[in-house]
Amino acid sequence: MSTTETIPAAAPTQDELYQEAARTYSAPLERLARAYEADPEIRRDLLQDIHVALWRSLGGFDGRCSMRTWMYRVAHNVAASHVLRQRRSRSQALVGLEDEELENLPDATSGQPAADRSQALDRLLILIQRLKPLDRHVILSYLEGLDAASIGEITGLSPGNVATKIHRIKTVLARQFQQGGPDHE
Amino acid sequence: MNKLPNNPQQVWQTQPVEGIKMSADAIRQRAGKFERRIFWRNIREYASSLVAALLFAYFFATNHALLFRVAYALFIAGLGWVVFQLHRQGSAKNMPAELGTLTYLQFFRAELERQRDVVKNVWPWYLAPLVPGFVVLTAASVIARPNSAGLATAGLLDVVVAVLFLLIWKMNLRAARCLQRTIDDLNAAERQ
Numbered sequence: 001m002s003t004t005e006t007i008p009a010a011a012p013t014q015d016e017l018y019q020e021a022a023r024t025y026s027a028p029l030e031r032l033a034r035a036y037e038a039d040p041e042i043r044r045d046l047l048q049d050i051h052v053a054l055w056r057s058l059g060g061f062d063g064r065c066s067m068r069t070w071m072y073r074v075a076h077n078v079a080a081s082h083v084l085r086q087r088r089s090r091s092q093a094l095v096g097l098e099d100e101e102l103e104n105l106p107d108a109t110s111g112q113p114a115a116d117r118s119q120a121l122d123r124l125l126i127l128i129q130r131l132k133p134l135d136r137h138v139i140l141s142y143l144e145g146l147d148a149a150s151i152g153e154i155t156g157l158s159p160g161n162v163a164t165k166i167h168r169i170k171t172v173l174a175r176q177f178q179q180g181g182p183d184h185e
Numbered sequence: 186m187n188k189l190p191n192n193p194q195q196v197w198q199t200q201p202v203e204g205i206k207m208s209a210d211a212i213r214q215r216a217g218k219f220e221r222r223i224f225w226r227n228i229r230e231y232a233s234s235l236v237a238a239l240l241f242a243y244f245f246a247t248n249h250a251l252l253f254r255v256a257y258a259l260f261i262a263g264l265g266w267v268v269f270q271l272h273r274q275g276s277a278k279n280m281p282a283e284l285g286t287l288t289y290l291q292f293f294r295a296e297l298e299r300q301r302d303v304v305k306n307v308w309p310w311y312l313a314p315l316v317p318g319f320v321v322l323t324a325a326s327v328i329a330r331p332n333s334a335g336l337a338t339a340g341l342l343d344v345v346v347a348v349l350f351l352l353i354w355k356m357n358l359r360a361a362r363c364l365q366r367t368i369d370d371l372n373a374a375e376r377q
Contacts, residue, residue, distance in 0.1 A: 015209035030202040070285040077292040143197035156288030161377040
């Protein structure tokens with residue numbers, strides 16, 4: 001009998017999982033909170049709520065999906081609850097990617113390309129914060145560089161539906177950024 | 186020379202962030218704060234019911250006519266039921282632990298359905314429990330002042346309350362329809 005049996009590594013604790021997730025995804029989480037909440041004070045609260053929910057949820061993380069998928073599910077689900085709460089106090093109607101109203105957002109009709117990164121980011125935020133939660137989710141995931149399969153896994157949308165939405169997003173963004181069309185990239 | 190921003194993904198991913206990180210201890214503290222915030226948020230939601238209940242408790246204690254006291258007790262019981270139902274089905278709650286296992290569609294739809302059911306069924310859990318108190322209060326008022334002025338006062342009170350209840354009911358039905366439209370949108374998106 002071998003005396004050199006390897007001792008299986010202990011599974012990471014909830015705290016260790018959280019520290020790893022927070023270290024890897026702190027920037028995407030901040031960007032996500034910014035996309036869901038314009039007010040800096042409320043945004044800070046939202047971000048902390050997301051961190052707490054992530055830590056709490058990781059007690060049940062079983063590795064059946066990637067940490068990234070898990071993290072985005074938690075973050076978007078917390079943000080969705082936030083949108084539902086805020087909807088009671090904010091009268092501005094949200095629009096879908098397919099709505100014609102999206103063509104008439106502020107800055108979108110100025111006909112000028114974004115002059116610098118700050119202006120480009122402002123335009124992006126105006127666009128994102130006017131979108132309905134599901135479309136907001138998809139555009140944020142796209143902007144974070146997630147592929148259609150990952151977005152489908154996080155949202156529950158079919159890959160075909162995600163592809164359609166991404167095509168529409170590219171069209172809208174191309175117009176906002178004066179790129180000349182969805183196939184520009 | 187600065188390159189003009191023409192790649193939205195790059196613009197998005199390179200935006201300045203504060204780099205907020207929380208230690209596990211800070212998270213635990215925040216979780217405690219979160220629980221307290223939820224508690225106080227719920228208290229604010231219940232505040233009007235609690236204030237009304239305290240008022241009726243004061244009337245109960247200071248009024249010695251039996252029928253009035255029964256009416257006030259019924260109001261307090263009705264408001265207690267309303268607060269219990271608010272807490273059970275409509276109030277802000279802690280985030281469920283399974284947040285990471287639910288897709289956005291599953292989670293968001295469940296939340297919307299829960300809220301829709303709360304506002305759609307506002308009559309049985311919010312309005313109906315207060316009706317017995319009003320009925321007994323009307324009877325007590327009429328018995329206490331069995332003249333035309335007493336009848337007119339009680340009748341006017343009942344009309345005002347009935348109109349108020351109707352408005353609350355209609356507003357909640359409208360909110361339920363609005364939530365249902367969002368649920369329908371999600372279902373349609375899922376089927377595509």
